[in-house]
Amino acid sequence: MSNPALMPCADAALQPIRRAEGEPLFAEPWEAQALALAIALQQAGCFNAIEWADALGAAIKRAQAAGDPDDGSTYYHHVLAALEHLVQEKKIASAALLAARKEAWIDAYEHTPHGKPVELR
Amino acid sequence: MNGVHDMGGMHGHGPIAAEQDEPLWHAPWEARMLGIARGMTFPKGFNIDRFRHIRELMPPHLYLARGYYDHWYSVCVAALLDGGLATKDEIKSGHAAPGSAKRNDAIRAEQVWQSQKSQGIFTREVATTPQFAIGQRVRARNINPAGHTRLPRYVRGKVGIVRLHHGGHVFPDTNAHMKGEAPEHLYTVAFSMRELWGQEASARDEICADLWESYLEPA
Amino acid sequence: MSQHKHTHAHGDDLAHHHDIHSELPPDPALRVKALESLLTEKGLVDPATIDAWIEIYESKIGPRNGAKVVAKAWVDPAYRRRLLSDGTKAIGELDFLGRQGQHIVAVENTPDIHNLVVCTLCSCYPLSVLGLPPAWYKSAPYRSRAVIDPRGVLKEFGLELPEHVKIRVWDSTAEVRYLVVPERPAGTEKLSEEQLAALVTRDSMIGVAKVKAP
Numbered sequence: 001m002s003n004p005a006l007m008p009c010a011d012a013a014l015q016p017i018r019r020a021e022g023e024p025l026f027a028e029p030w031e032a033q034a035l036a037l038a039i040a041l042q043q044a045g046c047f048n049a050i051e052w053a054d055a056l057g058a059a060i061k062r063a064q065a066a067g068d069p070d071d072g073s074t075y076y077h078h079v080l081a082a083l084e085h086l087v088q089e090k091k092i093a094s095a096a097l098l099a100a101r102k103e104a105w106i107d108a109y110e111h112t113p114h115g116k117p118v119e120l121r
Numbered sequence: 122m123n124g125v126h127d128m129g130g131m132h133g134h135g136p137i138a139a140e141q142d143e144p145l146w147h148a149p150w151e152a153r154m155l156g157i158a159r160g161m162t163f164p165k166g167f168n169i170d171r172f173r174h175i176r177e178l179m180p181p182h183l184y185l186a187r188g189y190y191d192h193w194y195s196v197c198v199a200a201l202l203d204g205g206l207a208t209k210d211e212i213k214s215g216h217a218a219p220g221s222a223k224r225n226d227a228i229r230a231e232q233v234w235q236s237q238k239s240q241g242i243f244t245r246e247v248a249t250t251p252q253f254a255i256g257q258r259v260r261a262r263n264i265n266p267a268g269h270t271r272l273p274r275y276v277r278g279k280v281g282i283v284r285l286h287h288g289g290h291v292f293p294d295t296n297a298h299m300k301g302e303a304p305e306h307l308y309t310v311a312f313s314m315r316e317l318w319g320q321e322a323s324a325r326d327e328i329c330a331d332l333w334e335s336y337l338e339p340a
Numbered sequence: 341m342s343q344h345k346h347t348h349a350h351g352d353d354l355a356h357h358h359d360i361h362s363e364l365p366p367d368p369a370l371r372v373k374a375l376e377s378l379l380t381e382k383g384l385v386d387p388a389t390i391d392a393w394i395e396i397y398e399s400k401i402g403p404r405n406g407a408k409v410v411a412k413a414w415v416d417p418a419y420r421r422r423l424l425s426d427g428t429k430a431i432g433e434l435d436f437l438g439r440q441g442q443h444i445v446a447v448e449n450t451p452d453i454h455n456l457v458v459c460t461l462c463s464c465y466p467l468s469v470l471g472l473p474p475a476w477y478k479s480a481p482y483r484s485r486a487v488i489d490p491r492g493v494l495k496e497f498g499l500e501l502p503e504h505v506k507i508r509v510w511d512s513t514a515e516v517r518y519l520v521v522p523e524r525p526a527g528t529e530k531l532s533e534e535q536l537a538a539l540v541t542r543d544s545m546i547g548v549a550k551v552k553a554p
Contacts, residue, residue: 015286017254048424050447053284056256057311070258078256129460129511131484137496139476139548145398147475150372155397155472156390157372161379173462183361189463189478191368194375198360206384209360215374217381224383233392237401241439243515271513273460275487287443287516307514309445318488326507328487331514 017075030103031076038083047086055082080104122267125181129275130318151190158193160228164204169241170297174269175199245304247289252306252334257283259310260340261332269297272336276328279316280340284329285309292333306334402471405436406519407540409446409469411533414524424448427519431469441468441517447510448521449547454505455520456494456547458486459512466517470542477546487511497548520545525553 016025016035026032042052059081060068068074080101086092105118112118128134146152175196176184184192201207211218228236253259263278264270271293290307311329314322364371379385409431413420423430427446431437437444444466447455459465463478476482485493490507494500501507510518522544528536531554543549 015251015254017257018250018252042425045418045421045425048421049285050424050445053255053282053311057282057284060256072257075254075256126461128480128484130488131480132488134480134484137476137479137481137485137493139474139497143474143476145472148369150369152394152398153376153390154368154372156393157376157379157385159393160389161385176462180361185480188368189475194368194371195361197375201384202360207378207382209363211378211382212360212375213363215377217378221382223381227383227386228389229386230388230392233389233396234400236439237396238438241515242442244443271461273511273513275460285445287514290514293514307516309510309516311508323491323507325504326490326509328509328511330511331516333514 017072026076028076028103028107030107031079033103034076034079034083038079041083041086041092046090046092051086052082055086058082059085077104122177122269123265123274124177125184126177127274129273147188151188154190154193158197160233161197162206162224162227163200164206166299167200167204168296170269170291170293171299172196172200173293174297175203177269243291244287245289245291245302247304247306249306251286251308253283253286253308253337253339255283255286258340259283259308259337261310261330261336262338264336266294268294270294270336272332273330275317276310276312276330276332279312281310281312281316281330283308284311287331290333292335294333294335308332308334308337310337397472401438401468403469403540403542403545404537405434405471406466406469406542406545407537409434409436409519410521410540410545411537413446413521414536415533420521423521431519436469438468440464441466443516444469444519445510445516446519446521447508449523449550451523452505454494454501454507454547455518456486456490456507456509457512457518457520458483458509460484460487461511461513464512464515464517466519469517469519470545474542494548497543499549520547522547522549522551525551527553 026035038052041047042049047055056078059078063074063078063081064070084101109118176192178199179192179195183195187195198212201212202209208218217223258280259282260280261272261276261278264272265277285308287307287309289304291302292305295301295303309329309331311327314326314328315324317328376385376387376390380387409423412434413423419430422433423446427444428437428442430446431441431444449455458477460483463473465473465477482493487509490509491501494507512518522540524536525539528539531539539551539554541549541551544551
């Protein structure tokens with residue numbers, strides 16, 4: 001995305017979560033891909049802004065009930081979970097979504113200390 | 122301001138008692154008042170936020186007792202007096218003071234349809250990136266400005282979730298006081314009924330309010 | 341951390357104009373007549389302009405606009421998707437944007453979610469698609485109760501929703517305007533778009549009623 005500050009209002013609806021000064025906007029490339037996918041699917045009309053907000057909210061709620069830390073570090077996992085839920089509900093088959101999921105697993109694998117079970121963070 | 126207009130959650134106003142097949146106007150003067158408020162020349166720089174603010178300054182007992190279009194009467198009169206476009210005596214008599222000038226720049230009838238189509242666009246570019254993301258928990262700040270604000274009392278200090286982001290919008294808190302549009306990112310924030318009204322309230326229902334960025338803080 | 345604005349620490353000094361109210365007749369008809377005369381004399385308003393504005397809300401802009409939007413969304417799934425994605429743009433396709441209706445979000449009722457629109461602070465309403473609001477919408481009872489007892493409000497309008505339905509109330513605190521897209525009633529499969537539009541009531545687009553099949 002080019003400077004998000006200058007986006008027209010319709011495109012401003014899906015913004016990256018703000019990071020602390022000096023931190024990159026996306027910790028991993030798959031985070032950017034997940035957000036780009038959400039934007040693309042929304043702009044293609046697969047779901048609207050309210051459905052997106054509801055799905056994301058539900059994903060965050062489920063994750064927090066399961067012990068997710070409430071500090072913004074897992075935001076893009078929630079984005080991915082929301083996308084998967086909407087894909088199922090709306091019956092959208094998306095190779096790109098599956099690829100993003102695969103990237104997240106690879107990332108989790110690479111960050112997991114040897115001997116510990118691999119889990120999506 | 123913490124005026125009587127900020128009614129969300131108040132008790133004691135009675136039944137809604139919607140009128141069946143309500144006519145557009147309950148009296149001809151209501152129609153004339155709408156036309157006056159839409160068509161009259163306001164002081165330079167006047168805007169909709171100032172209109173709302175002046176309405177909020179009505180004495181509380183009049184705000185509650187007078188009808189809707191009578192509120193508009195109050196606002197128009199206050200605007201005319203404040204802007205030096207009419208005097209108290211002129212308002213009372215209904216006649217221009219002897220020797221006062223007559224203007225010829227009032228909006229003309231043939232301009233009305235086009236102005237209706239094009240007026241009232243409040244989106245603006247904002248130079249900063251939005252502070253809050255969809256799905257983020259935010260708290261409505263506990264601010265109590267004596268001037269105009271669109272942060273209702275019933276959400277102040279309460280935690281909600283950002284649902285929508287509308288980009289930059291004219292900021293009423295400054296615009297109403299002729300201090301400029303100062304646009305900010307505007308969000309729709311959803312608050313659960315229980316968060317707003319306590320544990321006796323519905324576990325399921327929610328209230329959404331449209332709130333500017335400076336009304337919010339991370340939660 | 342964003343800079344918080346320094347807003348006015350005190351209200352405008354317009355309060356001194358309030359004493360005029362005790363010097364004017366209580367009857368609004370007299371006062372408005374006097375105001376119109378005065379403004380006309382001073383060239384601050386053209387009476388023909390007043391007539392034109394009245395004409396607009398009596399004949400040109402009304403809930404039939406919103407009903408057409410809803411009916412089109414019912415029969416045309418692609419339009420429905422566009423409407424729910426970008427209400428302003430989709431309503432603009434039908435040329436129904438205008439003053440107090442330049443920024444519109446369409447919110448859809450489903451079997452699980454029921455939407456209700458209010459303006460607790462004043463009377464904000466999507467004029468360009470619904471015309472002028474009814475008096476009850478602008479009244480203290482509705483403005484105060486819609487956000488604290490929406491179920492009770494709906495009940496007063498004769499609408500009782502099952503417990504499992506989530507009510508979502510939209511308080512129009514900014515310039516975004518909300519249009520409820522009510523559910524299409526069963527038994528209307530054979531109706532034309534025009535016939536469907538005739539069923540859609542203003543109250544269903546505010547959210548205090550459902551659309552009934554003929």
